[in-house]
Amino acid sequence: MSIVTGGRLGFVTFAGTVLGLALFGSLLAPHDPTAPLGAPWSPSGGGNLLGTDALGRDVLSRVLAGGRHLTLTAGAAALVAAAIGIAGGLLAGWHDGPLSRLLHTAADLLLAAPLLLIALVFAVTLPGAVAVIAATVCGGAPLTLRIVGDAVRQVRHAGFVDAALGRGESGPRILGREILPAVAALAGSEIGARFVVALQLAAALSLFGLGPAPPAPDWSAMIRENVSGAALSPAALIAPAIALAVLSLTVAVVGNAAARHARRPL
Amino acid sequence: MTRDGGLEVSGLRVTGRGGRTVGILPDLHAAPGEVVALTGPSGAGKTVWLAAVLDALEPPLRRCAGTVRWQGEIIAPGDAARRWRRRHTGILVQDAAQSLHPLLTAVASVAETGVDTSRAATTLEQVGIDASLHARRVHQLSGGQAQRVALARALAARPPLLILDEPTSALDSAAAQLVAAAVRARRGDPRVVTLLVSHDRDFVATVADHVVVFGTAPSASPPVPSRRPAAGATVLRVHHLRLDRPGGQTPLLQAVDLTVDAGECVAVLGPSGSGKTTLLRSLAGLHPVTAGHAELAGTRLPWPVRHRPSALLQAVQYVGQHPADTLNPAHRIATAVGRPLRTFRTTDRAGRLATVNALLTRVGLDPAVAGRRPGGLSGGQRQRVALARALAAQPRLLLADEITAALDPASTTTVLDLLGEMRHDGLAVLIATHDPAVADRADRVLTIHDHALHH
Numbered sequence: 001m002s003i004v005t006g007g008r009l010g011f012v013t014f015a016g017t018v019l020g021l022a023l024f025g026s027l028l029a030p031h032d033p034t035a036p037l038g039a040p041w042s043p044s045g046g047g048n049l050l051g052t053d054a055l056g057r058d059v060l061s062r063v064l065a066g067g068r069h070l071t072l073t074a075g076a077a078a079l080v081a082a083a084i085g086i087a088g089g090l091l092a093g094w095h096d097g098p099l100s101r102l103l104h105t106a107a108d109l110l111l112a113a114p115l116l117l118i119a120l121v122f123a124v125t126l127p128g129a130v131a132v133i134a135a136t137v138c139g140g141a142p143l144t145l146r147i148v149g150d151a152v153r154q155v156r157h158a159g160f161v162d163a164a165l166g167r168g169e170s171g172p173r174i175l176g177r178e179i180l181p182a183v184a185a186l187a188g189s190e191i192g193a194r195f196v197v198a199l200q201l202a203a204a205l206s207l208f209g210l211g212p213a214p215p216a217p218d219w220s221a222m223i224r225e226n227v228s229g230a231a232l233s234p235a236a237l238i239a240p241a242i243a244l245a246v247l248s249l250t251v252a253v254v255g256n257a258a259a260r261h262a263r264r265p266l
Numbered sequence: 267m268t269r270d271g272g273l274e275v276s277g278l279r280v281t282g283r284g285g286r287t288v289g290i291l292p293d294l295h296a297a298p299g300e301v302v303a304l305t306g307p308s309g310a311g312k313t314v315w316l317a318a319v320l321d322a323l324e325p326p327l328r329r330c331a332g333t334v335r336w337q338g339e340i341i342a343p344g345d346a347a348r349r350w351r352r353r354h355t356g357i358l359v360q361d362a363a364q365s366l367h368p369l370l371t372a373v374a375s376v377a378e379t380g381v382d383t384s385r386a387a388t389t390l391e392q393v394g395i396d397a398s399l400h401a402r403r404v405h406q407l408s409g410g411q412a413q414r415v416a417l418a419r420a421l422a423a424r425p426p427l428l429i430l431d432e433p434t435s436a437l438d439s440a441a442a443q444l445v446a447a448a449v450r451a452r453r454g455d456p457r458v459v460t461l462l463v464s465h466d467r468d469f470v471a472t473v474a475d476h477v478v479v480f481g482t483a484p485s486a487s488p489p490v491p492s493r494r495p496a497a498g499a500t501v502l503r504v505h506h507l508r509l510d511r512p513g514g515q516t517p518l519l520q521a522v523d524l525t526v527d528a529g530e531c532v533a534v535l536g537p538s539g540s541g542k543t544t545l546l547r548s549l550a551g552l553h554p555v556t557a558g559h560a561e562l563a564g565t566r567l568p569w570p571v572r573h574r575p576s577a578l579l580q581a582v583q584y585v586g587q588h589p590a591d592t593l594n595p596a597h598r599i600a601t602a603v604g605r606p607l608r609t610f611r612t613t614d615r616a617g618r619l620a621t622v623n624a625l626l627t628r629v630g631l632d633p634a635v636a637g638r639r640p641g642g643l644s645g646g647q648r649q650r651v652a653l654a655r656a657l658a659a660q661p662r663l664l665l666a667d668e669i670t671a672a673l674d675p676a677s678t679t680t681v682l683d684l685l686g687e688m689r690h691d692g693l694a695v696l697i698a699t700h701d702p703a704v705a706d707r708a709d710r711v712l713t714i715h716d717h718a719l720h721h
Contacts, residue, residue: 159592160602162552163655165571167609168579181596 011257018250022071022243025064026217033061033217041232050235054225055215059236063243066217070202071247073129077136077198082191084137085144090175092145093152104149107142115139119201123210132205136198144190151183158182185259192255196248203244219244271298271337273427273459278318278332288327291315294478301453301460303470306480307674308646312463313360313431315480320355320429321347336427356425360432360645360672361590362416366404372415373400381422389418394444399539409587409668410436410538410700414445421448428452430462432645434469435671436587438537438700442469449473465646465674499563501663501694502526502549507558509544518544522558522719524712526663531685531695533705536714542698543587545719546665549696550584562663580610583661587668587698589648593640599626599651600636606659625654630680645672653681657688664688666697670704682707 021028030049031037036056037048044051050059092103119135126134155161156179164174205211206220214221219240226236278291291311296302304312317323319334321343334341341350351357356379359365366375372395376386387400393414404412413436420428430449434442450473452458464470470477507522518541526532534542547553549560551571560567562581568574583606586592593602603622607613613621623633629650640648649672656664664685670678682704685695697704705711713720 155591158594159586159588159652160594160597162547162550162584162586163592163652164605165552166550166579166582166584167606167659168572168574168576169609170572178594182594184596 011253015250015254018246019071021064022067022247025067026061029058029061029064031058031061033057033065034215041226041229041236043233044235050239051233053222053233053236054229057215059222059233059239062217062222063219063239066219066222066240067243067247069129069212069216069218070199070206070220070244073132073202074136074195074198076129077133077202078140078191078195080133081136081140081194081198082144082187085141085190085194086148086180086187088141088145089148090152090179093149094156094171094175094179100149103145107145110138110142113138115201116204119205123205123208128205128210128212129202131210132198132202135201136194139201140194140197144194147190148183148186151186152179155179155182188258189255192252192258195251195255199244199248199251271456272296272300273319273461274333274335275319276333278315278334279330280314280318280323281328281330283326285330288314291318291332292478292480296459296461298456298459299452299454300475301449301462301473303474303477304461304463304480305465305470305477305674308465308672308677309644310481312480313644316429316431316461316463320351320357322351354425355427355429356420356423357428358413358417358420358430358433360435361588363404363407363409363412363588364590365416366412366419368404371401371403372407372418375404375415376418376422379419379423386418386422389422390415392444392448393418393421394441408539409543410438410441413437414441417445417448424458426458428458428460430460430464432463432465432672434464434466436538436668436700438535439702441538442466442700445469446472465672465678467675499528500525501528501530501563502560502696504549504560505558507545507548507560508556509541509548509553510556517556517717519714519717519719520557524719524721526694526696528662528692528694529689530710531689531697531708533708533711534696534698534714534719535700535705535711536698538700540714541717542714543667545714546584546667546696546698549663550582550665552584576610580606580659581662582665583656583659583663584665585649585652585656585667585669587671589645589652589672592652593643593648593655595640598637598639599643602640602651603636603655603658606655610659621658622654625658626651628657628684629654630677630684646674646677649673650677650681653684661693663694663696666695668698668700670699670701675703678703 034057037058038052038056040052040054040056042052048058053059053062088103092100115135118138119131122131122134160178161174164178203220206218207224211221212218222240223237230237273296276293280288280291282288294302304315306312314327318329321329323329329343336350336354341347370378372390373383373386376389377383390400395411395414395418399407399411407415417433433445437445446469449460452460502525504522504524508520509518511518522545534545536542544553548555551569551574555569562578565578567578600619600622603625604618607618607621622636626633626636631647631650635643635647649669653669670681673681689695697708699705
C-alpha cells in the first residue's frame with residue numbers, strides 16, 4: 001500500500017468519524033444532554049469534561065447530541081438544491097432557445113435577491129427545517145444550474161454525443177446516459193458546497209431561535225445560550241463553534257475529493 | 267558527464283497509481299540547433315515522455331527518477347521546471363484546437379504569448395493562415411486551421427526549446443510543407459532546440475536531424491493491394507446537396523453530387539477548411555442541409571438525425587476527427603463499444619462482451635483495454651476504439667473523418683486493411699483525408715475546391 005492510498009484511507013476514516021459523531025454522537029453522551037447536573041458555567045472537571053452550560057447541563061453531552069438536527073437538515077437541503085440545480089443545468093445547457101433563457105432568467109432573479117432576506121421570510125412562514133431547505137434551494141440551486149449548464153454546453157458537441165445522436169438516442173437519454181456521467185464530477189463538489197451554505201443557514205436561523213425548541217441540544221442554540229458566560233466557561237461557547245466549523249470543512253473537502261476521484265483516469 | 271548546451275534527458279522513470287512503474291523512458295540528447303523526432307506506435311508513451319521532460323505529468327503519473335538538463339543546468343521538478351517551461355519553451359499539444367481560448371481571435375491567441383500583433387500576424391501567415399482568418403475565433407476555424415494557429419502560438423515568441431506533439435496530424439500536404447519549412451528554419455540556430463512527435467514519415471524525414479524510436483515498432487506490412495470487390499449496388503447517392511456555414515451568407519459547399527457503391531471506398535481530399543468534415547457530418551444527419559437530398563440504397567435520408575428511423579441510423583455510422591472527445595470520459599471502453607450492440611443488435615451480455623473483444627482485436631487493440639476508461643488510452647488508441655464502436659453497428663456506409671490522422675504508419679495499415687476486409691463484405695466507405703497513403707487505397711478520389719466537389 002502506498003503513502004497515497006494510506007492517506008486516502010486515513011481521510012475516509014476521519015470524515016466518516018466526523019459525520020458519524022454529528023449524526024449519532026448522542027449515543028456516546030456520558031450524561032443526559034437536557035438534565036441539569038450542577039452549578040451553571042462550572043469549569044471542566046468533576047465528571048463534566050467540558051464543564052456545564054447556562055443551566056448547569058453537561059457541555060460535552062450537549063455537543064455530542066447537538067449536531068444531528070443541523071446535519072440532517074443541511075444534508076437534505078444540499079441534496080434537494082443540488083438535484084434541482086443539476087436537473088436545471090442539464091436542461092439549460094442542452095437546449096437552445098426559450099427553455100434555456102427561461103431557466104437562466106429564473107436563476108438570475110433568484111441570485112439577485114438577498115439570500116438572508118429570503119431565508120428570513122421562509123423562516124417566519126415555514127417550519128425551521130423546511131425553511132432551511134427552501135432557502136438553500138433558492139440560494140444554491142441557481143449557482144449549480146449555471147455551473148452544470150456551462151459544463152453541459154462544453155460537451156454538447158463532443159464526439160461521444162454525436163455518436164449517441166447517430167444511434168438515434170433521444171435528448172433525455174443522452175442527458176442521462178452520456179452527459180450526466182461526463183459531468184458527474186461536478187455533482188459531488190456541488191453537493192458539498194451546497195451543504196456548507198445550508199449548514200450556515202440552519203445555524204443562523206437556529207441562532208435567531210428559529211431552530212429546534214429548547215431544551216433540545218443544538219450547536220447554534222448552545223452558542224446563543226452560552227455567550228453571556230464566556231468568561232466563566234469558555235468551553236461551553238467554543239466547543240459547539242468548533243464542531244460546526246469541523247463539520248462544514250469536512251463536508252466541503254469530501255465533496256472536492258469525490259469530484260477529483262470521479263475525474264481520475266484509470 | 268556534461269555535454270554543453272542543448273537538452274539532455276537521462277534515466278527518466280514514470281510511476282502511476284500505487285507507485286507501480288509505468289515506463290522507463292529512453293534517454294535523449296539534442297544538441298543546440300538540432301531537430302529531434304520521436305516516433306513509435308501509438309500508445310508507446312511519446313506524449314508521456316514529453317510531459318515527463320516538461321514536469322507536466324497528470325496525476326497519478328509521477329516522475330520518480332531521471333534528470334533533465336537544459337543548456338548544461340539541471341532543471342529540478344516543481345517551481346523551477348514551471349519557470350523554465352514559461353521562459354524557455356513553446357509547446358504545441360495534441361488536439362491543439364482544444365488548447366486555444368474559445369473567446370480569443372486567432373491573432374489574439376498568438377499575441378497572448380507576449381509578442382506584438384504584427385509578429386503574431388507574420389507568424390500566422392508563415393504557417394499558411396492568411397489575413398482573412400486572423401479575426402476568427404477557434405470555433406470558426408477548421409481542425410487543420412486551428413492546429414496551425416496553435417502552432418503559430420508555439421512558434422511566435424521564438425522559444426529556445428520548441429516542442430511539437432503531432433504538428434501535422436490534421437494538415438493537408440501543402441500546409442504540412444509550410445510547417446516543415448517553419449521547423450527547418452530553426453535548424454542550425456545554435457540557440458534553439460526542437461523536439462517533435464510525429465507519425466508522418468515524410469515530415470520527419472524532411473525536418474529531423476535524428477530520430478528516437480519508442481517501443482518496438484512492428485514493421486508496417488506492405489499494403490495489401492486493394493482488390494476492388496465485385497461492384498455492388500449503389501449505397502449512397504447524393505443529389506445537388508448544398509451546405510451553409512452556420513450564420514454564413516456564402517455556401518460552404520454547393521451542388522454536391524456523389525455516389526458510393528457497396529464495397530467501394532471513396533476519398534474526399536481538400537485543403538483544411540474546405541468543408542470535408544461538414545460534408546461527412548451532414549450525411550450523418552448532424553449538420554443541416556439547405557438544399558438537395560441524399561438516398562441510402564434508394565431510401566431518402568431525412569434531416570436532422572432524430573427524424574431517421576432506426577434502420578437508417580444503423581446503416582450510416584460516422585467516426586469524427588477529434589480523438590480527445592470522441593469517447594465519453596466516464597464510460598469504460600466495453601460500454602462505449604457495446605452501446606451500439608445494445609441499441610441495434612440486442613444480444614445478451616456475454617455475447618456482447620465477446621463481440622466487443624473481437625472488434626477491439628480487429629482494430630488492432632489488446633482486448634484488455636475494454637476495462638479501461640478513455641483517460642488511460644493514447645489518442646491513436648481512442649481513435650481505434652471509436653472505429654470499433656462505429657463498426658459494432660454493422661453499418662452499410664462508414665463516414666470516416668481523418669480517422670488515420672492520429673495513427674502511426676503500422677496502425678494506419680492495420681486500420682486500412684480492416685476497412686478493406688469490411689469492404690469485401692459490402693461496406694461502403696466515404697473517407698475524408700489529407701494523407702496520400704489513404705487516398706491511394708481508395709477506389710476514387712474526389713477533391714473539394716472553390717466550394718464544390720470535383721470528380
